[in-house]
Every structure is written in structure tokens, then in C-alpha cells.
Amino acid sequence: MxxxxxxxxxxxxxxxxxxxxxxxxxxxxxxxxxxxxxxxxxxxxxxxxxxxxxxxxxxxxxxxxxxxxxxxxxxxxxxxxxxxxxxxxxxxxxxxxxxxxxxxxxxxxxxxxxxxxxxxxxxxxxxxxxxxxxxxxxxxxxxxxxxxxxxxxxxxxxxxxGKAENGVVRVKDWGAKTSNRSDSGFKDSGLANLDPNSTWQYGRTDTVNGISYWEVGNNLWINSFDATTTPVYSNPAGYFPISNTQIQPDGQPGYWLYNGVEGIKTYKVRQYFGLGNGHTEYDGATINAVRRFQANAGLPVTGQTDLATWEAMGFSEADWYGIDSYVAPLQTGINSTRSDHIEAMINQAFKYVGQPWVSGAASSPAYGVDCSGLVTQAMYASGISPLPVSAIQHAQPGNEWNSRYMWNDTAHLPHIAASQRQRGDLVFFTDPSTGIIWHVGILLDANTMIDSWPGYVGTSSIYTGYKGNIAGFARVFG
Known part of the structure; x- marks a missing residue:
């Protein structure tokens, strides 16, 4: 030039x-x-x-x-x-x-x-x-x-x-025309309109003259006249936000087992050594059994179960990570109503019916869970991540009683009057001897719940006295 x-x-x-x-x-x-x-x-x-x-x-x-x-x-x-x-x-x-x-x-x-x-x-x-x-x-x-x-x-x-950005966009009631992008701007693609109320993954976004565009195919764009990323239902302020994309594990899958850890991996190790699982805890008896096993297997004698020790017991590496990382598949999306979210939560809970109660457990329906582990996975399926409560956190020492964290988290799970309780609300119970929260279930109706109680997951009346005294109710979806 x-x-x-x-x-x-x-x-x-x-x-x-x-x-x-x-x-x-x-x-x-x-x-x-x-x-x-x-x-x-x-x-x-x-x-x-x-x-x-x-x-x-x-x-x-x-x-x-x-x-x-x-x-x-x-x-x-x-x-x-x-x-x-x-x-x-x-x-x-x-x-x-x-x-x-x-x-x-x-x-x-x-x-x-x-x-x-x-x-x-x-x-x-x-x-x-x-x-x-x-x-x-x-x-x-x-x-x-x-x-x-x-x-x-x-x-x-x-x-x-535009810029790289991943998400989900939904088409409005009248359908959406598509456009191709070039240096001169957007031009009608000539293809048939996308179906009304359909949802699409997008990989890029752009804004031109105040109009938002989403790329839902190879140089195939829809805009904010015909589509939106706003979901049909969102939780109001004062509740957990709803994710319309798959929730990911919070924490590090593949954690070692040591004194105080609970959950499914501890359950399987105790089972391997013939130890009872009335309460699933990596305790002194477990540590001693692991030490003896490691010495006989030529492994470092730590009393802790790492991946090498786990595999020497005959368990798989896939389970070592997979048990920890399981998060219930999302069953809702941006077209879901409040009722859809509630039903997704209950549907996930029913997948555990008949499985044993396991303290500190919050993994897949292939295994048992405890009461708050069941609620955590049910929430995941409906788009709720109840942090700081998580499936991995639940197995760590000191976090068995996540029902207490949930009850105390009124910033995201507001308490409601007993007269207002309905399907999808949580019901909490206290230990009759201490008055401290120790159990939680999901309401199926005003008087029935699904929960995990020693020894299995099932449905029962909220008035079964052996589960403690009803402390109150909290709402997941506003």
C-alpha cells in the first residue's frame, strides 16, 4: 500500500x-x-x-x-x-x-x-x-x-x-427464521423456520444494532425477535437459582478415604473387610484392617485407602472416580415450568426406592443414600445445586448432617407455614432427645414423603414418630 x-x-x-x-x-x-x-x-x-x-x-x-x-x-x-x-x-x-x-x-x-x-x-x-x-x-x-x-x-x-459462548436458547411461540452471517451482515438463510418452543444449543453470540444473535448451527443464526435465553420459569430472589445446563460435580472426584470419611466408597471398603454398615464411617476398625491389607499386599502402610489400595482390593478405577463424580442428569430445561422442576426432583428421588440407607452417601441410584444425599441428587435433577452442600462434600468428615445445613439456609430455602406445605417442599425433623435437626424428606403431598431412613429409601407418612418431631417445612421452588 x-x-x-x-x-x-x-x-x-x-x-x-x-x-x-x-x-x-x-x-x-x-x-x-x-x-x-x-x-x-x-x-x-x-x-x-x-x-x-x-x-x-x-x-x-x-x-x-x-x-x-x-x-x-x-x-x-x-x-x-x-x-x-x-x-x-x-x-x-x-x-x-x-x-x-x-x-x-x-x-x-x-x-x-x-x-x-x-x-x-x-x-x-x-x-x-x-x-x-x-x-x-x-x-x-x-x-x-x-x-x-x-x-x-x-x-x-x-x-x-461475535464471540464464543455456550448456552441454550428457546424459540418463541411463532417459530424462528434463520440467517447466515457475512461481512455485509445477516441475510435470510431461506431454510424453514425452527419449530415454536424448541430449544437449541448455541456456540457463539453476537449483538448488532441492539439485536442479540445466537449461532445454533454452522453459520446459522437466530435472533432475539424470535428467540430468547430467558427460561419459562426462574426461581425468584431468596431461592437457589435454577441451572438449565447440566450441573457438574463440586469438589475433587477420586478423594482418598481416611478417618471420618463416609459414603459409598467407605461402604464398599467396610463391606470388603466384613465390617458392619449400621453407620458407614472410616473408623479405627477400618483403618486397622486397611493397614494389615496394605502390609500383606506390599503397599505403603498408611491406613488410608488410595487408588492403588482400592484397586488391590479388586475395585475398579472407574468406580473410584465415578462414585464421587455422579451428578443426576438434568431433567429440566428453559421450557420447564415450576411443576416440571418439582416433578423432576421427585422422579429422581424415586429412582433410589429400595436402596439401603448409607450415611454420608449421595451417589447414583446404583447405590444407597442417606436422607440429605437423596435430596441433593433430587435437586440436581431439577436444576438446583444446593451449595455449599454437594454430593462430594457430603462424604467428607463433619458433613454427614447436611439436613441441618439445608434447614439453616433460609437465604435459599425459605421456611413456610405448615398450612402452606405442598408437593415438592422439604420436611425436616428433629432428634426427640436433643431437638437438633437430623432428618429431611421430600413431600409427595401434605402428609406423605419420600425419604431415606435406616434401613432403606421409601415413602411414608410424615407423622411416623420414630423419625423424630417435625421441625418445619422449606420450599425449593418459589
Missing amino acids: KTKHKVIIFSNLVLAGLSVAMMQNNAKADTTDSAVQTAQVQATASNDADQTAQATTATVQPQTKAAQVSAQADQATQANTQAGGVGATDQPISTPVVNGVVTTGDSLASLYDGDGNQLTISLQPKTDWITDQKLSTQAGNTYYRVSNNAYVNGSNVSLNY
């Missing part, structure tokens, strides 16, 4: 640090005995397409000043004639504004300045760069501006619009 054809460069710096590195290199080229340095962008790709990176320098073999000047002149001449850069025979013909992100391929992507000179800076492979301008040339080449005066050849990158 000669002077009269130069692109007017915006003052805002898209990639902070890039121009600084270029100025450093120019200064170094004027010193007599210093090594020529080239700059290379060091960046780690992120899930956010708006990522920026900084340029740092890497030393190469020293050259004399004369050699430096000659090399720079040769480089400029070559940059103006080679296919990779804009030169005297490849003048710009248009510079439309774009709002996108370019992603580099498997190799370094060279950069060029506004005159077509190749810079001593390259973009790292597989990284994302904001671009605000597309430059087309007479020779049919395309360049994208990624900094104040730095362009990357379009053949070395792929262009996406």
Missing part, C-alpha cells in the same frame, strides 16, 4: 503490547553491537474469543550493523513483492469494518504493516484475535487487522463473528 492508498488506522489499540514490541525491535536495530531480535507473540488460546496477548522478544544469532540494515532492506523488498503481503502490485480496493475474531491455524501466521512490509512478529498457532477491519486487494487477497498497524493474511486464519 503506497502513501495515497494507506488505510486510515483507528487510534484504539486492539492488542495491547504488540506495538510496544515493534518499537523495541526498531530501537535495537540502531545499536552497533547488539543482537538482532525478533518478536514472537506468546499466547495461550482461551475459551473467550475476545482474548488478547502480549508480544515478547526472542534472541537469534548476532549480526553486524551492516548486515542488519541489508537484511531489513531485503525484507522490505521481499514483503512488497511476495504473495503473503500487500505490495506495490497488490493495492487495497476496500476496507470494510467487521466485528469478528480470527483464529490462526497450525502454524505461525505472519503479520504485515499498512505498507505491506512483513513484520518481525507472528501470531502463535491456534490463537484467537479480535479484528475490526477486513482489507481486500486487487489481487484477490484478504487481510484482517489485529492491531493498530498489523494485518494477518486471510489465508492463514479463519474468521468467526
Whole structure:
């Protein structure tokens, strides 16, 4: 690009640090005995397409000043004639504004300045760069501006619009037309409208003139006239928020077993040694049994069960992690009503009916659970994560009585009057001898609940006195 054809460069710096590195290199080229340095962008790709990176320098073999000047002149001449850069025979013909992100391929992507000179800076492979301008040339080449005066050849990158973002969008009652995106904007795809009230996963979002767009297919977009990410039902303030995507484990799956740990892995270890499970706790008897086993198996004698000890007992690595990481599959979505969420919670609870009561357990329906473990997994299925209560946390020492945490969490599980209780509410009980909360169940109706009580999961009247005194009721969905 000669002077009269130069692109007017915006003052805002898209990639902070890039121009600084270029100025450093120019200064170094004027010193007599210093090594020529080239700059290379060091960046780690992120899930956010708006990522920026900084340029740092890497030393190469020293050259004399004369050699430096000659090399720079040769480089400029070559940059103006080679296919990779804009030169005297490849003048710009248009510079439309774009709002996108370019992603580099498997190799370094060279950069060029506004005159077509190749810079001593390259973009790292597989990284994302904001671009605000597309430059087309007479020779049919395309360049994208990624900094104040730095362009990357379009053949070395792929262009996406908007930003990377995952979620679920639902179509409104009248259906949604789809559009394709290009530099000139959105254009009707000509395809049939998406079905009313259908839901779609999206991978990118964009906003143009105040209108939101979601990419639900390969360059297939729907907008906020016809779709929304707002769910049919949301919990009001004062309740746990509802997730419309699968809840993930909270904590580290594969935790070791040591003094005080409960749950299914402890249950299986105690069972292996023939120890009773009236109360499933990794206690002194368990520790001693594990020590003897480790000594006989040639393992480090710690009394703790790690993965090696677990596998030596004949259990699988898949179970070691899988028992901990189980979170009930989400049974609701953004089209779900309040009633749908309640039924999802109850439906998950019924999957455990007949399984044994196991203290500190909150894993899959393949195993037993205790009362708060049952409620935790039921909540997961309906889109509720009752943190700090979680399936993994429940097995750790001191967290057996999660029913107490739930009862005390009035900021998310508000108490309600007994006269207002209904299906899907939680009912709490106190130990008759201490008056302390020790049990929780899920109401099926005003007088019946599903719960886990020694020795199994089942349904019963809330007035069964042996389960304690009714402390009160709390609501999960407002």
C-alpha cells in the first residue's frame, strides 16, 4: 500500500503490547553491537474469543550493523513483492469494518504493516484475535487487522463473528427464521423456520444494532425477535437459582478415604473387610484392617485407602472416580415450568426406592443414600445445586448432617407455614432427645414423603414418630 492508498488506522489499540514490541525491535536495530531480535507473540488460546496477548522478544544469532540494515532492506523488498503481503502490485480496493475474531491455524501466521512490509512478529498457532477491519486487494487477497498497524493474511486464519459462548436458547411461540452471517451482515438463510418452543444449543453470540444473535448451527443464526435465553420459569430472589445446563460435580472426584470419611466408597471398603454398615464411617476398625491389607499386599502402610489400595482390593478405577463424580442428569430445561422442576426432583428421588440407607452417601441410584444425599441428587435433577452442600462434600468428615445445613439456609430455602406445605417442599425433623435437626424428606403431598431412613429409601407418612418431631417445612421452588 503506497502513501495515497494507506488505510486510515483507528487510534484504539486492539492488542495491547504488540506495538510496544515493534518499537523495541526498531530501537535495537540502531545499536552497533547488539543482537538482532525478533518478536514472537506468546499466547495461550482461551475459551473467550475476545482474548488478547502480549508480544515478547526472542534472541537469534548476532549480526553486524551492516548486515542488519541489508537484511531489513531485503525484507522490505521481499514483503512488497511476495504473495503473503500487500505490495506495490497488490493495492487495497476496500476496507470494510467487521466485528469478528480470527483464529490462526497450525502454524505461525505472519503479520504485515499498512505498507505491506512483513513484520518481525507472528501470531502463535491456534490463537484467537479480535479484528475490526477486513482489507481486500486487487489481487484477490484478504487481510484482517489485529492491531493498530498489523494485518494477518486471510489465508492463514479463519474468521468467526461475535464471540464464543455456550448456552441454550428457546424459540418463541411463532417459530424462528434463520440467517447466515457475512461481512455485509445477516441475510435470510431461506431454510424453514425452527419449530415454536424448541430449544437449541448455541456456540457463539453476537449483538448488532441492539439485536442479540445466537449461532445454533454452522453459520446459522437466530435472533432475539424470535428467540430468547430467558427460561419459562426462574426461581425468584431468596431461592437457589435454577441451572438449565447440566450441573457438574463440586469438589475433587477420586478423594482418598481416611478417618471420618463416609459414603459409598467407605461402604464398599467396610463391606470388603466384613465390617458392619449400621453407620458407614472410616473408623479405627477400618483403618486397622486397611493397614494389615496394605502390609500383606506390599503397599505403603498408611491406613488410608488410595487408588492403588482400592484397586488391590479388586475395585475398579472407574468406580473410584465415578462414585464421587455422579451428578443426576438434568431433567429440566428453559421450557420447564415450576411443576416440571418439582416433578423432576421427585422422579429422581424415586429412582433410589429400595436402596439401603448409607450415611454420608449421595451417589447414583446404583447405590444407597442417606436422607440429605437423596435430596441433593433430587435437586440436581431439577436444576438446583444446593451449595455449599454437594454430593462430594457430603462424604467428607463433619458433613454427614447436611439436613441441618439445608434447614439453616433460609437465604435459599425459605421456611413456610405448615398450612402452606405442598408437593415438592422439604420436611425436616428433629432428634426427640436433643431437638437438633437430623432428618429431611421430600413431600409427595401434605402428609406423605419420600425419604431415606435406616434401613432403606421409601415413602411414608410424615407423622411416623420414630423419625423424630417435625421441625418445619422449606420450599425449593418459589
